[in-house]
Amino acid sequence: MILKNCKYIVTQDKERRILEGYDIRIKGNLISEIGKDLSGDEEIDCSEKIVMPGLVNTHAHLGMHSLKGICDDETLFTWLDIVNKEEAKLTKEQVVKNTRDGALECIQSGTTCIYDSYMYGAERIKVFEDLGMRAFVSSTVQKIEDIMHVENMLKACTNGLVKPIIAGHSPYRCSKEVLEKITELSRKHDLIRRIHIAETKKERDDTLKERGLTSIKYLESFGFLGKRCLLVHSIWVDDEEVELMGKYGASVSHNPISNMKLASGSVAPVVKMIEKGVTVGLGTDSVVSNNNLDMFEELKVTALIHKHHWDDPKAMTYQMVLDMGTIMGAKALGLKDVGSIDFGMKADIITLDLNGMLPMNNVISNIVYCANGNNVVDSIIDGKIVMRERKVLI
Amino acid sequence: MILKNCKYIVTQDKERRILEGYDIRIKGNLISEIGKDLSGDEEIDCSEKIVMPGLVNTHAHLGMHSLKGICDDETLFTWLDIVNKEEAKLTKEQVVKNTRDGALECIQSGTTCIYDSYMYGAERIKVFEDLGMRAFVSSTVQKIEDIMHVENMLKACTNGLVKPIIAGHSPYRCSKEVLEKITELSRKHDLIRRIHIAETKKERDDTLKERGLTSIKYLESFGFLGKRCLLVHSIWVDDEEVELMGKYGASVSHNPISNMKLASGSVAPVVKMIEKGVTVGLGTDSVVSNNNLDMFEELKVTALIHKHHWDDPKAMTYQMVLDMGTIMGAKALGLKDVGSIDFGMKADIITLDLNGMLPMNNVISNIVYCANGNNVVDSIIDGKIVMRERKVLI
Numbered sequence: 001m002i003l004k005n006c007k008y009i010v011t012q013d014k015e016r017r018i019l020e021g022y023d024i025r026i027k028g029n030l031i032s033e034i035g036k037d038l039s040g041d042e043e044i045d046c047s048e049k050i051v052m053p054g055l056v057n058t059h060a061h062l063g064m065h066s067l068k069g070i071c072d073d074e075t076l077f078t079w080l081d082i083v084n085k086e087e088a089k090l091t092k093e094q095v096v097k098n099t100r101d102g103a104l105e106c107i108q109s110g111t112t113c114i115y116d117s118y119m120y121g122a123e124r125i126k127v128f129e130d131l132g133m134r135a136f137v138s139s140t141v142q143k144i145e146d147i148m149h150v151e152n153m154l155k156a157c158t159n160g161l162v163k164p165i166i167a168g169h170s171p172y173r174c175s176k177e178v179l180e181k182i183t184e185l186s187r188k189h190d191l192i193r194r195i196h197i198a199e200t201k202k203e204r205d206d207t208l209k210e211r212g213l214t215s216i217k218y219l220e221s222f223g224f225l226g227k228r229c230l231l232v233h234s235i236w237v238d239d240e241e242v243e244l245m246g247k248y249g250a251s252v253s254h255n256p257i258s259n260m261k262l263a264s265g266s267v268a269p270v271v272k273m274i275e276k277g278v279t280v281g282l283g284t285d286s287v288v289s290n291n292n293l294d295m296f297e298e299l300k301v302t303a304l305i306h307k308h309h310w311d312d313p314k315a316m317t318y319q320m321v322l323d324m325g326t327i328m329g330a331k332a333l334g335l336k337d338v339g340s341i342d343f344g345m346k347a348d349i350i351t352l353d354l355n356g357m358l359p360m361n362n363v364i365s366n367i368v369y370c371a372n373g374n375n376v377v378d379s380i381i382d383g384k385i386v387m388r389e390r391k392v393l394i
Numbered sequence: 395m396i397l398k399n400c401k402y403i404v405t406q407d408k409e410r411r412i413l414e415g416y417d418i419r420i421k422g423n424l425i426s427e428i429g430k431d432l433s434g435d436e437e438i439d440c441s442e443k444i445v446m447p448g449l450v451n452t453h454a455h456l457g458m459h460s461l462k463g464i465c466d467d468e469t470l471f472t473w474l475d476i477v478n479k480e481e482a483k484l485t486k487e488q489v490v491k492n493t494r495d496g497a498l499e500c501i502q503s504g505t506t507c508i509y510d511s512y513m514y515g516a517e518r519i520k521v522f523e524d525l526g527m528r529a530f531v532s533s534t535v536q537k538i539e540d541i542m543h544v545e546n547m548l549k550a551c552t553n554g555l556v557k558p559i560i561a562g563h564s565p566y567r568c569s570k571e572v573l574e575k576i577t578e579l580s581r582k583h584d585l586i587r588r589i590h591i592a593e594t595k596k597e598r599d600d601t602l603k604e605r606g607l608t609s610i611k612y613l614e615s616f617g618f619l620g621k622r623c624l625l626v627h628s629i630w631v632d633d634e635e636v637e638l639m640g641k642y643g644a645s646v647s648h649n650p651i652s653n654m655k656l657a658s659g660s661v662a663p664v665v666k667m668i669e670k671g672v673t674v675g676l677g678t679d680s681v682v683s684n685n686n687l688d689m690f691e692e693l694k695v696t697a698l699i700h701k702h703h704w705d706d707p708k709a710m711t712y713q714m715v716l717d718m719g720t721i722m723g724a725k726a727l728g729l730k731d732v733g734s735i736d737f738g739m740k741a742d743i744i745t746l747d748l749n750g751m752l753p754m755n756n757v758i759s760n761i762v763y764c765a766n767g768n769n770v771v772d773s774i775i776d777g778k779i780v781m782r783e784r785k786v787l788i
Contacts, residue, residue, distance in 0.1 A: 069756035072763065073701075073711040105750060260698040261763075263707045291763040292750050300691070301698065304654040307467075308699070313657045317467040355768060356499060356686050362463035368467065369655075369685040374749060374768030 001026040001383070002040040003051055003349070008363050009034070010052040012326050012340040015321060018363050026347040029383035034343065044388070049351040049377060050363060053339050055295040056255040056329030059232050059283025063095040063101030063118030068287035076200070076262055083288050095120050102293060104392055107133060109294040109373025112348040112381045115230070115253070115283070115333055117167050117194070121149050122156035128161050131394050132386050134348060136333055138167035138194060142174055147181055154189065161382055165230070167194040171207050171218060180222050187228075192334055194230040195219070201265050204236040216241035225250050230332060232283070235259060235268045238367065240268060241340025243355045246276030251332035254324065255297055256305045258285030267309040270324075271316060281329030282321075294373035299325050303368055318368040347383040350376050395420040395777070396434040397445055397743070402757050403428070404446040406720050406734035410713060412757050418445065423777035428737065438782070443745040443771060444757060447733050449689040450723030452647040453626050453677025456496030457489040457512030462681035470656055471592070477682050486497040489514050493521045496687060498786055499729025500632050501527060503688045503767025506742040506775045509624070509647070509677070509727055511561050511588070515543050516550035523556050525788050526780050528742060530727055532561035532588060536568055541575055548583065555776055559624070561588040563602050567614060574616050581622075586728055588624040589613070595659050598630040610635035619644050620772030624678070624726060629653060629662045636663060640670030645726035648718065650699045651692055652679030661703040664718075665710060676715075688767035697762055712762040741777040744770050 003024040004361040011017045011034075025033035025040060064087065071082045090098070095118060106114055118124065119219035121139035128135035139149040168174045168185045174182075179195070185192035198204050198215040211218045212291040216237055219225050225248035232253045234245070246253070254270050270280045282298045284290050299321045306316030327339035338346045352375040379387040388394060397418040405411045405428075419427035419434060446567035458481065484492070489512060500508055501753045507528040512518065515533035522529035531542040547558035560580045560750045562568045568576075573589070592598050592609040609687050610631055619642035626647045628639070639646070648664050664674045676692045678684050693715045700710035721733035732740045746769040751760040773781040780787060 003625065016687050066753055067755070068753055069759040069763070072756065072759045073697075073707055075707055079707070101752070109750065257698060260702040261707065263701045264707075265705050291759065292478065294750065294766070297691075297694070297766075301695065303467075304651060304695065305699075305702070307657045308654040311657050311659050313467055313469055313473070313655065315657075356688065358495070359460055359462055361461070362466065365463040365466045369463070372688070372691075372766040373767060374766060 002038050002043045003046050003351070004043045006046040006051040007034050007048055008050045008360070009341055010050060010363060011342060011365065012053050012162065012322065013342040015262070024341065024349070026383050029346055029366055031296040031341060031343060031345050031347050034341070043112060044378060046351055049353060050367065051341070051349060051351050052367065053326045053341055054348040054379060054381065055110050055325050056281060056333065057106060057111045057114045057295055058230070058281035058329050058332050059255055059285055060102065060114055060116050060293065061118050061286040062099045062116050063090070063120070063124065064286045064288055065098035066094060068291050071288060072291070079262065092120050092123060092178040096127060098125050099124045100131070101126060102287070103131050103133055105293045107131070107387055107392055108376065108390070109292070109296065110350045110376040110379070111293065111295050112350065112379060113330065113333070113335070113338060115165060117165070121153040121164065125156040125162050129159055132161065132381055132384050134338070134381055135162045136165045136192065137162060138165040139232065140167045140169050141178060141182060144171050144178055144181060147185060150185055150189065150191070163191070165192045165194050170203070171215065172203060176222060179224060183222065183224050186325060190228070192228050192230050193224065193387045194232060195224070196232045197234055198236040199233040200370065201236055204384050214238060214241055216244050220244055220248070228334065233259065233264070233268065235264050235266050237269065242272050242278070245273060245278045246343055249277065251279040253283040253332065254280050254302065255283045255285045256301050258289040260301070260305065263287050267305055271306060272311070274320070279328055279332045280324050281332035282324045295325055296372045296375070299368045318365045321368050322364055347380055349380045351378040353377050396432050396437045397440050397745070398437045398755070400440040400445040401442055402444045402754070403735055404444060404757055404761065405736060406447050406716065407736040418735065420774065420777050423739060423740055424721065425735060425739050425741050433544065438772060440495060440745055442746060444761065445735070445743060445745050446551060446761065447720045447735055447745045448558040448742040449504045450675060450720050450733060450774060450777065451500060451505045451508045451677055451687065451689055452624070452675035452723050452726050453649055453679055454496065454508055454510050454687060455512050455680040456482070456493040456510050456669060457514070457518065458680045458682055459492035459496040462685050465682060466685070473656065485515060486514050490517050490521060493518045493552060494525070496681070497525050499526055499687045501525070501773050501781055501786055502770065502784070503686070504744045504770040504773070505687065505689050506744065506773060507727070507729070507732060508664070509559060511559070515547040515558065519547060519550040519556050523553050525604050526555065526775055526778050528732070528775055529556045530559045530586065531556060532559040533753060534561045534563050535576060536563050538572055538575060540581060544579055544583065544585070557585070559586045559588050561775065562595070564590040565609065566597060570616060577616065577618050584622070586622050586624050587618065588619070588626060590626045591628055592630040592660055593627040595630055608632060608635055610638050614638055614642070622728065627653065627658070627662065629658050629660050630773055631663065633666070636666050636670050636672070639672045643671065645673040647677040647726065648674050648696065649677045649679045652683040654695070654699065655683050661699055665700060666703070668714070673726045674717050674718050675726035686767070689719055690766045690769070693762045698705060712759045715762050717760055741774055743774045747771050
């Protein structure tokens with residue numbers, strides 16, 4: 001397959017090159033050549049399109065899709081109460097349907113790789129495999145019995161495109177024993193372990209009171225921190241904790257829209273984290289706290305909130321933001337061959353129309369500050385076309 | 395003309411009703427009937443669409459359209475330096491073309507009424523009249539000689555759809571004498587007078603030092619405040635100033651994306667303003683500080699930043715945000731018959747597809763938290779179709 005006459009290719013390669021008028025050859029599931037005058041059996045005309053790596057969403061709960069908009073503008077306590085009651089009513093069939101509906105919204109808005117956490121892990125793995133979407137799937141663990149899910153999920157993965165993650169809910173819903181078991185199993189199976197951490201001031205204060213340690217130091221105390229560890233939110237962390245996260249090579253999923261919508265009270269210090277060597281990806285969180293799955297919105301709001309928070313327009317640049325939405329997000333999920341358009345990388349590619357992005361004085365600025373999910377025209381995942389001219393082909 | 399079988403009509407009427415399965419009759423430039431089984435010569439099928447009032451953008455500088463993306467992620471001082479140099483190069487022809495390009499982007503993303511400020515007022519009035527877009531136009535005044543523009547602009551208006559505004563730049567670029575003259579002329583011609591005010595801490599501190607008064611008290615001292623006064627930004631104002639703004643019935647244009655992108659340092663206290671009787675509309679500001687003209691993004695970011703700033707998810711609700719983007723914005727520009735779908739109101743209406751907005755548990759929440767400008771399918775301004783199936787007809 002050839003992506004022909006690409007008006008702009010945003011490579012996200014090491015030099016962050018932007019190429020004009022080039023072709024891309026895809027062979028199997030890989031990018032095999034970037035050059036001029038390439039030809040092949042199947043050609044997609046990209047002469048009026050931006051071609052860029054697909055976006056990576058490092059935190060979603062697609063199983064909640066049918067609950068979009070059921071509870072907005074409520075304080076966290078009321079929100080949790082209402083949402084949890086509605087979740088309790090969801091059947092397995094509804095969760096599977098929701099996951100599929102959510103994944104379709106993701107594909108249509110430019111996400112090619114997602115980390116999705118909810119109930120019924122094995123069944124959801126099948127949804128992503130059927131759609132041909134790159135995905136990491138977890139069933140959130142709260143009790144020791146829940147951990148058995150992991151073995152089922154490992155068995156359910158058949159095509160290499162979908163992999164499990166072992167996910168502890170949080171320090172307030174999981175005992176230390178459960179979190180230790182998660183750490184052990186994650187190491188045994190070489191899987192990513194994840195936790196929602198330091199999302200609210202109350203959570204941080206409670207951990208400090210009950211464990212005598214800040215949130216990240218508590219995780220360190222039983223070996224949770226490490227290269228295969230994904231810390232979701234990480235808002236209420238101090239400089240010492242940021243230092244620790246960097247020392248252990250941990251990753252963070254930053255979800256600014258969800259954090260602002262739920263009024264989590266502060267902003268995760270991701271600029272400091274990146275300086276200290278933490279890998280930071282972006283995530284939408286669920287449709288009850290966002291309420292869409294449009295990663296382009298997440299890019300723009302990330303740039304805006306950090307400029308605002310640090311009172312400095314240079315605090316978060318468009319290039320940093322796009323890195324978090326592509327290569328850094330992929331790296332946070334342990335993928336080294338996803339997130340850029342370069343020789344030998346996996347062919348996870350989207351194309352955008354130029355609606356609202358003219359004039360094109362600065363391609364990456366326009367992607368971050370002007371584009372949205374409805375600009376996405378085509379989507380290729382693992383070398384296969386999953387959407388063409390906005391029509392999902394599955 | 396009949397909008398037929400509307401799936402949802404978001405009326406924004408006094409009861410904020412949402413109607414399902416109704417038709418809307420447009421006669422001349424007015425909404426003449428909302429009912430069932432209406433028929434007419436021209437029918438637009440809305441059975442899979444949300445029908446809502448067009449959005450009102452209370453602050454833009456469309457004349458800068460060709461400068462989109464030329465200067466991002468820079469501190470205000472560098473930004474002003476670069477942008478002003480580029481602006482100095484713009485010819486009259488380029489400003490006219492930019493205004494047209496910008497207005498087309500506005501129409502395509504759901505704005506039906508705009509307040510646009512830049513050079514060459516009379517020429518820009520013609521652009522909006524030719525496009526059939528409802529607009530308020532000003533040529534920014536910095537020196538006494540500039541005020542002559544107003545008479546030319548009044549003469550240039552021919553069809554009632556476009557009206558002038560008298561705009562002083564700011565307290566730091568206009569002398570008190572100039573601002574007094576603006577106040578006088580605005581009263582004489584019954585036109586809105588506008589000023590950029592309290593955008594940065596430095597501006598507030600300088601006014602306090604040089605005039606011995608806070609920004610709004612300074613404006614009050616020579617009679618600038620009043621019902622026909624539009625205060626753009628109004629970020630750095632204290633409770634006493636908010637009280638004054640309400641007392642005089644002033645209006646505010648709130649531009650959160652521009653304020654965050656330029657790191658203006660705080661958030662305009664618009665919730666307090668509304669409580670005190672100030673009319674608050676939303677605006678995108680220019681494509682050099684946003685960088686698109688998508689009012690749907692402005693809706694969502696307004697909701698997010700106020701929840702975040704006040705640490706309270708209830709601080710800014712989706713209904714308040716939609717009000718500011720429609721009826722309150724229209725009122726801020728002095729329009730009482732624009733901004734809602736109701737008998738006798740001007741027919742300024744847009745339709746949206748449901749992309750990214752399913753399931754539809756809450757229509758207004760989905761408009762604010764899930765939609766973007768690319769969802770807009772049709773646009774009707776003053777009873778005339780200006781866009782149909784995303785094709786601008788002019």
